[in-house]
Amino acid sequence: MDxxxxxxxxxxxxxxxxxxxxILCDCSLFSIDQKPLPFIDYNIQELENIDYIFISNFYHIMALPLITEFTHFTGKIFATEPTIEFGRLLMNELVHEKEKYLIGKDFLRRNFNPIFNNPLYxxxxxxxCIEKIQHVHYGEILRLSEDTKVIASSSGYCLGGTNWTFLNSDKKVVYLSLSSVQHCxxxxxxxxxxxxxxxxxxxxGIAHSNIHDINDSMKKIVSTIMxxxxxxxxxxxxxxxxxxxxxxLDCLSIYTKDIKNHSYHVISPIAKHSLHxxxxxxxxMNDKLKERVxxxxxxxxCNEMLTNGQLHTHFSIQDFFKNKKSESSIIFIDHPSLNMGDVIPLINLWKNDQKNALILITPxxxxxxxxxxxxxxxxxxxxxxxxxxxxDKQFKDLIIKINPKEVLLPESHFKPSRLSVTYPDDGLYLKYGLKSYHLYNRNKIKTAYITEELAKKQFPKHHNESCLYYLYRGILEFTNGKIYIKSLKAYEDSNLDVKYEEIDIQDLCQKITDAGLGETLVEKSKDDYTVIKLPVYHALLKFNSRSxxxxxSNNKIRKRVFDIIKNIFENYEN
Structure with a gap:
């Protein structure tokens, strides 16, 4: 697995x-703080080879039309209903903002958004693109092939936010997208x-190390608004x-309900559709909100506020000012990056009045x-x-609960940046990036013990500043279910080389046939091995003077061939 x-x-x-x-999990155009990411330099051939795309939330769907509509992608796409519908709205809003930017005024162009410098859908x-996406529900099992299936589960981050669990006959891989344990x-x-x-x-990713508690931030927002x-x-x-x-909005509706002469507004081309x-x-939603239904x-x-007329939606700031009353306004307006959307002219309009407030909530x-x-x-x-x-703490506690054999994190998690704690490359925490990381099968890795005599003779080789490795040459010995590497010295005087050379190939082939293993074919390989093939059982025996x-793949056949060779050597000793 790569x-x-x-x-x-x-x-x-x-x-x-x-x-x-x-499998491709997620395809986003924006970072967590809503800054545009560099456009992906798509490898067309690689896109055509993608079998499945899984979208984890509506923040990570924004680049999907660039894949489905501008390449020869023919795979299947899965996402939850909220991810699809909110994703559609956010992409529609992005297209609207680009169209507005292209015919916009100077103040829009001064707040240049690099995402508009690229072709967009x-x-x-x-x-x-949306028509190509198949809906999935939490707990639903999707069978991708005869041997592989995937399960969707809630990530706790947003409506329809999803983590994905991939399983086959011998591996289980969990893709952990934006996740949260907050009670929202x-x-x-x-x-x-x-x-x-x-x-x-x-x-x-992980929350900023200096982020306030969500309840603390909510209290400060309410205090500033009041x-x-x-x-x-x-x-x-x-x-x-x-x-x-x-x-x-849920929090503000409670704490400001007794304050008069104010109103709430959401200004965005998608505000009305999104809130309704x-x-x-x-x-x-969580169980508490389900009970309300x-x-x-x-x-x-917020739905009650819309019904009661406490909350108003507007397509643009022009629409807002047409109906604005003399009362104070609390306005939620796009875009949180402050480099596109109606937030730009609105800040420029109100920035010189000290009575007004600008509250930034995006990390x-x-x-x-x-x-x-x-x-x-x-x-x-x-x-x-x-x-x-x-x-950081929630992340580590979650890993303890999940109990994975390996944790694969992006390279950025290993760099001392905004994280309060970085993760060592210690065998549990491993990093991946643009270069593919290959996950090996740990079931095929065995532990071996070396004797003290052999250990004293070894000298470490340097791999990098944090890693040393040793080269060992010895004899593997299996005793009481454990593997030991022992010095070759005990075998240096033995006549094993002579015994190998003395093997009668015709006699060995006859014994194999007599044992009911079918006819044999004898060949000489380029690396000086004698090869005896057993076509009936798709097995072969390779040997030279040293090995x-x-x-x-059939352990029963392996045991029978091993017993034949063992008997030959026992006859030599006798």
């Missing part, structure tokens, strides 16, 4: 070659399908129209860089990141 990143980053996609199948391409609106992380794999492939409303200001919160916004669609996805209530409070490494294009800015800017991905090798 594992490599598909693109420069693991979040763009992970390519897994498993049971003679080529159309609405027609998106619809054609979505179905919680399902652990059981992930347990005891041969390999755990991590792609989703302070701003008290001073008759407006609040801008750059965010996508799906995902964590559902939890923020979230109300029919109770199957993918059984009680004939809206599953999430990022550099807030100052995000705000460079808006300087000078006098509004109250606050950074309260909400990152529900696994923390004997029996090659067969």
């Amino acid at each position: 594992i490599s990143t598909f693109g420069l980053f693991s979040t763009q996609g992970v390519l897994i070659k498993f049971s003679d199948l080529t 159309s609405i027609y391409d998106i619809n054609s 609106h979505q179905c919680p992380l399902q652990i059981e399908p992930l347990l005891n794999p041969d390999a755990l492939v991590i792609s989703g 302070f701003t409303l008290k001073n008759c200001g407006n609040v801008i919160i750059p965010a996508l129209s799906c995902g964590i916004i559902f939890d923020i 669609y979230s109300g029919i996805l109770s199957e993918w 059984f009680q004939q209530d809206e599953p999430m409070r 990022t490494d550099n807030v100052v860089e995000m705000l460079n294009n808006f300087q000078p800015i006098y509004m109250n800017v606050q950074y309260f990141p909400i990152d529900i991905r696994l923390t 004997i090798l029996i090659e067969t």
